Amino acid sequence: MDNNSWFSQISFRQRVWLFVTLIGMFVIIAVGILTDSSQKSEQLQDFNINMSIQDIAPKLDITGKGLAREFKMPLNVHKNRPLGSLGVTDKELKHVTGHLLSHRDTTLKYYVFTALVLWGLVFLVKLGRPEGSDIKNRRGWYPRMPYVISLLLSVTIAGFFMGKSPNPMEGVVKIFKSMVGLYPDPMAKTVAFFFFIVLAVVGNKIICGWACPFGSLQELIYSIPILRKIKQRKLPFVLTNAIRVCLFTAMIFFLFGIIGGNKGFVIYHNINPFNLFNLDFESVGILLTVIIALLGAFFVYRPFCQFVCPFGFVSWIAERFSIYRVRIDKDKCTKCGACIKACPLEATKGLVEGKKLPADCFSCARCLNVCPTDAIKYTSNAR
Ligand code: SF4
Numbered sequence: 537m538d539n540n541s542w543f544s545q546i547s548f549r550q551r552v553w554l555f556v557t558l559i560g561m562f563v564i565i566a567v568g569i570l571t572d573s574s575q576k577s578e579q580l581q582d583f584n585i586n587m588s589i590q591d592i593a594p595k596l597d598i599t600g601k602g603l604a605r606e607f608k609m610p611l612n613v614h615k616n617r618p619l620g621s622l623g624v625t626d627k628e629l630k631h632v633t634g635h636l637l638s639h640r641d642t643t644l645k646y647y648v649f650t651a652l653v654l655w656g657l658v659f660l661v662k663l664g665r666p667e668g669s670d671i672k673n674r675r676g677w678y679p680r681m682p683y684v685i686s687l688l689l690s691v692t693i694a695g696f697f698m699g700k701s702p703n704p705m706e707g708v709v710k711i712f713k714s715m716v717g718l719y720p721d722p723m724a725k726t727v728a729f730f731f732f733i734v735l736a737v738v739g740n741k742i743i744c745g746w747a748c749p750f751g752s753l754q755e756l757i758y759s760i761p762i763l764r765k766i767k768q769r770k771l772p773f774v775l776t777n778a779i780r781v782c783l784f785t786a787m788i789f790f791l792f793g794i795i796g797g798n799k800g801f802v803i804y805h806n807i808n809p810f811n812l813f814n815l816d817f818e819s820v821g822i823l824l825t826v827i828i829a830l831l832g833a834f835f836v837y838r839p840f841c842q843f844v845c846p847f848g849f850v851s852w853i854a855e856r857f858s859i860y861r862v863r864i865d866k867d868k869c870t871k872c873g874a875c876i877k878a879c880p881l882e883a884t885k886g887l888v889e890g891k892k893l894p895a896d897c898f899s900c901a902r903c904l905n906v907c908p909t910d911a912i913k914y915t916s917n918a919r
């Protein structure tokens with residue numbers, strides 16, 4: 537069964553699922569468009585250096601402390617004095633306000649993420665396997681094309697078209713930034729954080745696997761069928777996760793001023809690859825991160841997600857509670873290793889071995905088409 541014949545082979549019931557899912561996605565996005573509260577029309581020329589931090593900060597959804605942080609000033613700087621008198625130039629003001637405006641959330645993007653996650657979930661659970669297929673046709677049970685289309689939509693629509701914010705990485709970082717008083721509305725950041733976590737819990741890291749624009753871009757590059765031998769080598773999860781945990785811990789220590797004494801400093805700021813989607817390479821670190829992650833993705837599965845992303849780490853913990861996820865029927869599993877070979881990470885290895893804390897699973901579906909005994913499913917059934 538090849539990708540072209542996938543639609544012709546799915547059952548009538550699955551076609552109904554497909555139809556209802558597409559309608560559902562359409563409705564979700566329509567509601568998002570109707571309720572979109574983004575106000576990106578704020579013009580940069582509305583700000584000038586005769587204004588104070590107090591004047592400008594509320595217009596950028598940031599606190600005075602947060603704005604002072606962006607100007608690299610102490611958090612207790614006089615916030616009612618003109619910026620010019622604090623040494624801020626027009627160029628710096630333009631740079632900082634432009635940067636902050638690019639981070640303002642468009643609520644529509646939350647709906648786009650939800651629609652993509654819905655598609656991924658229904659595909660993994662209901663549509664990937666044509667009902668009644670012969671077990672010999674298993675290799676075609678998960679046609680790649682619907683996944684590739686979803687990834688392309690994620691990169692183009694949720695990425696380049698809608699810009700970098702919101703995104704799952706920010707969702708984690710901003711809740712901690714709220715704790716040191718950098719945002720005026722901590723509740724909004726809390727809601728955003730839980731939005732991403734809930735999606736990761738509904739389907740195992742499915743927000744990463746199917747909707748995150750930078751994750752999708754790395755997935756697309758990795759999916760190019762070249763360098764197969766190199767890709768067979770998996771990075772030890774112990775190592776990748778240790779680096780990710782160290783960065784996350786360092787972020788907390790620096791942000792709260794426990795190390796460095798520079799409260800409000802975010803170590804991810806200069807390695808945030810989501811800036812790619814605004815073509816905003818404000819520091820060499822960002823440009824280098826994007827280049828290294830995307831070049832690395834030719835050889836290694838999602839290098840940024842494995843080594844750096846704070847959401848990757850937090851959602852790895854959340855995966856323990858995921859409702860839908862890859863599950864292995866121990867009674868059927870012969871431990872033949874086919875799924876372990878297919879998985880780009882050590883995730884299936886951990887599942888087969890029954891580890892309590894297996895490696896991340898990005899719900900990529902690679903393992904779901906290889907089992908000779910049909911022991912693996914993407915399911916909520918924990919038998
Ligand atoms: S782990 Fe990867 S896919 Fe998930 S939020 Fe981070 S960058 Fe995106």
Ligand code: SF4
Pocket residue numbers: 862878879880881883884896897898899900901902903904
């Ligand atoms: S191949 Fe690995 S990462 Fe992909 S769905 Fe299976 S267990 Fe998850």
